[in-house]
Amino acid sequence: MIKASRRQLIQQMGAWPLLWPLLREGRAEAQSKPKRAIVIYSPNGPIMDLGPAIGTETNFKLHEWWSPLERHRDVGNFFVGLHQAGVPFGEHNEYGHQSGGTGALTARTTEKTNNSTGPSLDQFIGQALQKANMSTPKRSLLWGLHNNAGNWGPWYESAGKPIAPEMDPFKALAAIAPNLRGDAVSIVDKKLTRKHFVLDKIYKDCKGLTSGLGAEGKALLDYHCNSIESLEKSVASALATQASQTVNCSTPAKPNTALTAASNFSAADNRDESMKAFTRLISLVFTCDISRVVGVSFGDTASRFAIPASYKVPSADKVDSGDSGPQHHAWTHTYNSGADKRLALKTFYTWYSEQVAKLLDELKKTLDADGKPLMDSTLVFWTSELGHRPGNNSLEPHPNDNIPVMLFGNSGGAFKTNRMFTATGNNEQRALVLHQMMVSVIQHTGLPNINEFGNKGTGPLAWLRG
């Protein structure tokens, strides 16, 4: 095991450590405290119900479809009534999937073009960090459980340049393995380290005070010095204990999954295991500072996404899109509001929520190299391209409206959490909130001067701070 500061953890930085003292203060500050972001996209929307929360700002409950996230209310902000950012503000029944899919994470007007005119949020952040000389070995990472090979997908490197998530956790691991230093690195709790530094200094101060003291004063001072030394030893011991709790930056033999490299990662039945693997990989790349931004995709818009059969999603009849079976997309096209449809959509959203909740579990329990939970420095943004249109459950609405959006994390204490935001106003006003939220996520990663994302220059969402 190697003892190292967090700075030494930064992988493949070449001469970075040597150049450190020469860096401007602002950059050093940003480098010293990594801020991370996870961008999650789930396709096809809840359609039948308005979520994810019901109530008022501070007195609310989660809709039962999102109930697995109840255990993470403490770090969550739940948004109701948001309109898709970027798309033209009006009706989008016909092109809901297209305009929503390409605009959900890009916040740009792309209706009918099948292509975005700018990067998705994850790619934008990675590129901006690189420009600001805060890049990590991997500028950003994009992993997922299903994709339509870029067909109306939400992930874009740049205008007209869609990208597809890696679905194979084994390949994902192989891609980051060269950036893992191959050993375990001790956690450095900066607060405790500072306490130890202070106690060491004042112990020396104490020992240096004895000159001129009589026996009475020396006895008092000896007692004090000994008590400082005792506390210093206690803190040193705690540091040593923490140091044994390493951030393991060695390359795992395989991803955290029962699957094998030969498994079919497109198979619905493997998606629990795939997500489990990606969850652990996310904590690995964050703790070892291989990347500070990760995209997680549950599938592209209109994709034939399904979850393992064990969840017993009812099977939809063949619908106008040609889909059928236990697929999220097929159920969004059924012309009914029956119990089967409700059960299907509920099961999908409960499953998505459980996967996100497990990811949040991982972020809360995993310490980074500064000895703090990853959750303290990570924002998790989860959105979709479709939402809900009140009073129109029975047909085939594809509204880019009333989208369930959630933001987890308090950005190191900067954001208030455990709240519900209910958007009001016209479509444009309610879309503005989503624009602003995306800017807040960007700024959180160490880019405080970026006030624009997508096709609107909005500034951050002030509500998050107050």
Place this chain on the structure above:
Amino acid sequence: MLFVRLPSQSCVVVLSGLLLGACSGEITTGSPSTGNGGAGNGGTLVTGGTGGSIEVLEPGAFSTGPGLRRLTRTEYAYTVEDLLGFKAERSTLPAELIVQSHGFIAGAQKIGYEDNEKYYTVADKAATFAAPKLLSTLNCQTPACYSDFARAFLLKAFRAPPDDASVAIYAGILQDTKAGDTVSERLETFLTVVLTSPHFLYRKELGTTVSGRSRKLSDDEIASRLSYLVWQSAPDTALFEAAASNALATPARRLVELQRMLKDPRAARGLRTFSSDWMALFRNAIPEKVPAVLQNTDATFANSAERGFELLVDEVLTADGASFTDLLTADHVMGDAAVAKVLGLNYSGTGFIRLPLDTTSHRGVLTHPMVIGAHSKEGGASPFPIGKFIYENILCEVIPPPPAVFPNIEDVPDGLSLRQRLEAMTKDAPCSSCHTRIGPPGFAFLPFDPIARFSRNDASGKPFDTTGTLLLPDETKMPFDGAADLANKLAAQPSVQACIATRLFRFTQGRFESDADSGELATITDSARKNTSDVAQLLTALVGGKTFSEVLVK
């Protein structure tokens, strides 16, 4: 060292806290060091600030200066506030060990493991608060600049010019990446080190020139002694400059500084702190009372009482020609509606005002809820603890602790009042030696409940018997009728004025007096008697005296 356990059998079953006064031993006058009596017929009573075990130390302890005086909670809080603008909550700081009703006896104030934790926590908060504000003044590009910053800051914080080695160490912290990745983080670390350093936590009174057992304090040490006496905080620039010019060894110059400092609003801090210590208000005991006592009080009452006490001290002692004994005789309190309600006064407005007292029953601080609350049990009458407090804190007598085992007390006839029962139970030796003294002044307070509510009659409807005779230290007898009359008469007693002067001497020196102080102390107490404890005159006698610039060592 002996440890005396409070008895749990025998008469204590009946009397419990009523007997937390004394039951045996000789009563002595003066400090533990000069007295012959005390615990086990010889010793110093030491209790923790919030109760706990009773510790008995050897006679003569704490009558010399150890050379280091740990800042009290109040001093620490004010020093940090004046230095960084951060207001530390006193209750989060290490409590003082209370030595015979004195909270500032330097030789007893050890700093242990948990104390270091508390200091670190407060310092960390103060540093986090102050670093961003100080950062703009630390715009350094060169090592020399960091040294200049450290030197200037340490002068204020450590209350003396730092030597070059210290400057190098502290300037080094500001540049050491182990102290933080950024200048801001390193400044936080720097401040935390400063606020937890022994150089900050102790006022140094080492002295420089040996003259028998007396050592002459340096000018910096005199400056600190003066500023902590008057302001409870570090010297200001003018005082530092006076120290730098080696002027403070001269009494006349000290008195010039004293007059200047007394005009500063911070002078109220010293008067408040001394007064609280004089009344043994080491904590606000009101919230500890039983629900029956606190019934029909406002939720803010405890805090209101505390604030009212402070305002009363400010108002009384900062008046022109004020005497410390004016606190005993004040015909009013400072109170809000919550205080007025408990004291039965007619006021329901907002804020604190001067509330006239019924001077047939109430007078000054002795009948104040804070003082009665501090020396009463959680519920019921507490004549003996109050009587003991009056003897120890107002008359400077030493009351020894109760015996380890209480004597059996014969049955007391039925039909007696509470006072009659208590007198019957303590009339014989060994109880009588103390209880004949502390009983009468304590009985004067029988009409007061543990938060100073007054009622003239007891539960049976009969008027309380509050008459009595106080046996003064010179064995003369002082008859009185009720607490208000007792307070009035105590204020006029030379022995009370001498006691105030003695306590102020101890407050200044951080120790009890010794035989070597007798000449100086006589001068100060004479001044107190002649001037009826005039605040300005007493401080002048103290600050202008020879011992103010000296420390007495073993």
